[in-house]
Structures are given as structure tokens and as C-alpha cells.
Amino acid sequence: MTLSVVTLPGDGVGPEVTAQATRVLQAISELLNLSIEIHEALIGGAALDSVGNPLPAQTLEYCRSANAIFLGAVGGPKWANAKVELRPEQGLLGLRKALGLFANLRPIKIHPALMDTSVLRPELLKGVDILMVRELTGGLYFGKRGRSTSYAFDTCEYSVREIERISRLAGNLAKTRRGKVTSVDKANVLDTSRLWRDTVDQVFAAEFADIELEHIYVDAAAMYLLSRPADFDVLLTENMFGDILSDEASMLSGSLGLLPSASLGADGPGLFEPIHGSAPDIAGQGIANPCGAILSISMLLRHSLDQPQAADAVEQAVAGVLEAGLRTSDLATIEGNTISTTTFGDEVLSRLSL
Numbered sequence: 285m286t287l288s289v290v291t292l293p294g295d296g297v298g299p300e301v302t303a304q305a306t307r308v309l310q311a312i313s314e315l316l317n318l319s320i321e322i323h324e325a326l327i328g329g330a331a332l333d334s335v336g337n338p339l340p341a342q343t344l345e346y347c348r349s350a351n352a353i354f355l356g357a358v359g360g361p362k363w364a365n366a367k368v369e370l371r372p373e374q375g376l377l378g379l380r381k382a383l384g385l386f387a388n389l390r391p392i393k394i395h396p397a398l399m400d401t402s403v404l405r406p407e408l409l410k411g412v413d414i415l416m417v418r419e420l421t422g423g424l425y426f427g428k429r430g431r432s433t434s435y436a437f438d439t440c441e442y443s444v445r446e447i448e449r450i451s452r453l454a455g456n457l458a459k460t461r462r463g464k465v466t467s468v469d470k471a472n473v474l475d476t477s478r479l480w481r482d483t484v485d486q487v488f489a490a491e492f493a494d495i496e497l498e499h500i501y502v503d504a505a506a507m508y509l510l511s512r513p514a515d516f517d518v519l520l521t522e523n524m525f526g527d528i529l530s531d532e533a534s535m536l537s538g539s540l541g542l543l544p545s546a547s548l549g550a551d552g553p554g555l556f557e558p559i560h561g562s563a564p565d566i567a568g569q570g571i572a573n574p575c576g577a578i579l580s581i582s583m584l585l586r587h588s589l590d591q592p593q594a595a596d597a598v599e600q601a602v603a604g605v606l607e608a609g610l611r612t613s614d615l616a617t618i619e620g621n622t623i624s625t626t627t628f629g630d631e632v633l634s635r636l637s638l
């Protein structure tokens with residue numbers, strides 16, 4: 285059987301980190317003797333420049349028929365003033381929508397060798413291992429909206445079905461981890477949050493009696509992520525709360541370049557990407573940190589290609605590089621003592637074994 289993966293390098297540092305992620309995927313396919321066909325396609329600004337559309341029909345067609353999709357990053361100053369429909373980000377939003385990707389997963393683990401690069405004190409970071417599970421297709425970002433010269437509104441809407449499916453995913457993921465889910469809402473103020481809390485309770489009572497479930501308000505969650513981050517296991521959120529909290533939580537790790545993510549739907553291919561953007565300030569210099577991209581390949585192997593052992597091997601190889609004290613410039617504590625994006629990839633490959 286041949287598995288198919290589409291890579292979408294995109295813009296800025298996207299192609300630089302995608303090159304390293306692709307090398308790791310190729311190496312895994314050789315180590316496992318698994319046939320993986322890797323097909324590169326256009327998205328974002330690169331697609332706009334080439335064919336005038338941030339999500340070309342051909343790219344979407346490739347993605348729909350793939351087992352998994354990897355994306356580097358999209359966007360940059362070159363396209364910042366274009367009309368909304370001609371912005372690179374529309375390529376990514378369009379892809380998420382077309383594939384029905386309703387869940388965004390962001391694991392945040394602090395590698396012991398990187399405790400000194402975080403904004404928090406090392407003693408607060410010990411044992412931090414959070415999986416953020418964010419609902420991606422509902423809520424305030426997709427509700428009815430409007431604007432006149434003197435007034436504007438956005439509405440937050442959620443259905444029981446939308447809350448049930450993300451709750452179920454969080455419950456199933458908690459089973460593979462430490463067995464705890466913290467659901468975030470603002471049930472003291474918002475009706476959507478009260479529906480969220482009741483629905484989460486019902487799903488867990490019926491299907492996940494063995495999982496520890498707690499509810500916290502979003503404002504408290506923002507505080508606890510800084511004061512006791514190690515207490516969280518799976519953090520379940522609606523769309524906007526998750527957008528804000530996941531960026532806050534990413535800062536625990538020390539660099540945006542470190543973290544991977546996955547966006548999953550009910551069926552069909554998942555989309556895997558580092559959490560960072562196109563980093564135009566460092567693009568083309570060969571210094572971007574490819575960790576988040578390479579760890580996204582680990583998530584791709586785990587969630588879409590059903591290769592948990594290979595996923596673990598990629599994580600261990602990345603950890604080995606960090607343990608050896610090798611750093612891209614975003615993580616360097618000693619000036620001048622850094623390695624390039626490609627060298628980081630070389631070091632991961634040299635430690636990869638199954």
C-alpha cells in the first residue's frame with residue numbers, strides 16, 4: 285500500500301522548515317520500508333504569485349485525496365495590503381473549511397534542556413505536558429456579523445453537535461495520556477458557555493466516566509497557565525478562547541519555532557503544521573528553527589498514518605538534538621553558538637532510529 289502526503293511549503297520560512305520536515309518523513313519511510321508518496325503543491329502567497337489564487341483548485345484536489353497534509357507557513361508583507369480574498373491566509377482558512385477540520389491539537393511540552401529559554405521560572409515548568417484541544421469551526425469567528433459606520437456586531441453560536449464531537453475527541457485523547465480534561469468556558473456570563481459546560485458534562489458522564497473532568501473559567505485558565513501549568517493535561521476550549529490561550533501557552537516553551545500542531549476532521553486527511561507564521565524577518569537566512577515542523581511530522585505519523593512508533597522515534601531524535609545542546613538562533617543563550625536550519629535537520633536525521 286502506498287500512502288500519500290501533500291506538502292505545502294507556502295511562504296517566508298515555510299519552504300525552509302518544510303524541506304527539513306520532508307527529509308525526516310522520507311527517512312522514516314525508508315526506515316519503516318513504508319511506501320510514502322510525497323507530493324508538493326502551492327498555497328498562500330506562493331500560489332497567488334504563481335496562479336493568482338491562494339488555494340488553487342489543483343492543490344485542493346491533491347489534498348482531498350491524500351492521507352495527510354503538511355503545511356509550512358503562509359503570509360508576509362508582500363501581500364499584506366491585498367483584498368481579503370487575495371491574501372495568503374485565505375489559502376489556509378479555505379483548506380481548513382474545505383476539509384471540515386474542526387479540531388486543532390497543540391501539544392506543549394517543555395524539554396528539560398530548554399527550561400532556561402522560557403519566560404517562566406524553571407521550577408514552574410517541571411512536568412509541563414499540555415495538549416490543547418481547540419474547536420476550530422464554530423463560535424465568534426464564524427457567527428453572524430455586521431458593521432455600519434457607528435455600530436458593529438459579531439455573534440457567538442455553538443450547537444450541541446459541535447460541542448459533542450470536540451468533547452469526544454478530547455476524551456479519547458485523554459485516555460492515551462494522564463486521563464484528565466479541563467474544559468474552559470465563561471459559563472458565569474455566556475449562554476454558549478452554559479451549553480458548552482452542560483454538553484461536555486453529558487458526554488463525559490455517558491462515555492468517559494474514567495476520565496477526570498474539571499471546568500474552569502477562561503480568565504482563570506489564563507492565570508493558571510502561568511501559575512501552575514503542570515496541573516493541566518488536556519485543555520478543551522471553544523474557538524476564540526483556544527486561539528488566545530494556545531498562544532499564551534506556547535510562550536511557556538521559549539520559542540514559537542518549537543511547537544507543532546494538527547488540525548483534524550471527522551474523516552479524511554489531517555493538516556499538520558508548525559504553529560509559527562512565515563517569519564518574514566528571518567526568511568531566506570537559513571536560521572529558522574525547524575523543530576515545530578519536524579514535530580508536526582511526528583503528529584502526522586501518529587494521527588493520520590497510524591505509525592505511533594515512528595512518531596515516538598521522531599520526538600526522541602529531536603529531544604536528542606536539544607539534549608546535545610544544539611540550538612538554532614531563536615534558542616541560543618550564547619551568542620554565535622548556533623546551528624542552521626539544515627544542520628538541525630542533519631542532526632535529527634543522524635539520531636533517527638526505529
Ligand code: NAD
Binds near residue numbers: 301356361571
Ligand atoms: P511569526 O510566527 O511569523 O513570527 C513571530 C516571531 O517569531 C518573529 O520574530 C519570527 O522571526 C519568530 N519565528 C517564527 N517562527 C520561527 C522559527 N521557526 N524559528 C525562529 N524564529 C521564528 O508571526 P508574525 O510575524 O505575526 O506573522 C508573519 C506572517 O505569518 C504574517 O503574514 C501572518 O499572517 C503569517 N502567519 C501565518 C501562520 C500560518 O501559516 N499558520 C500563522 C501565524 C502567522
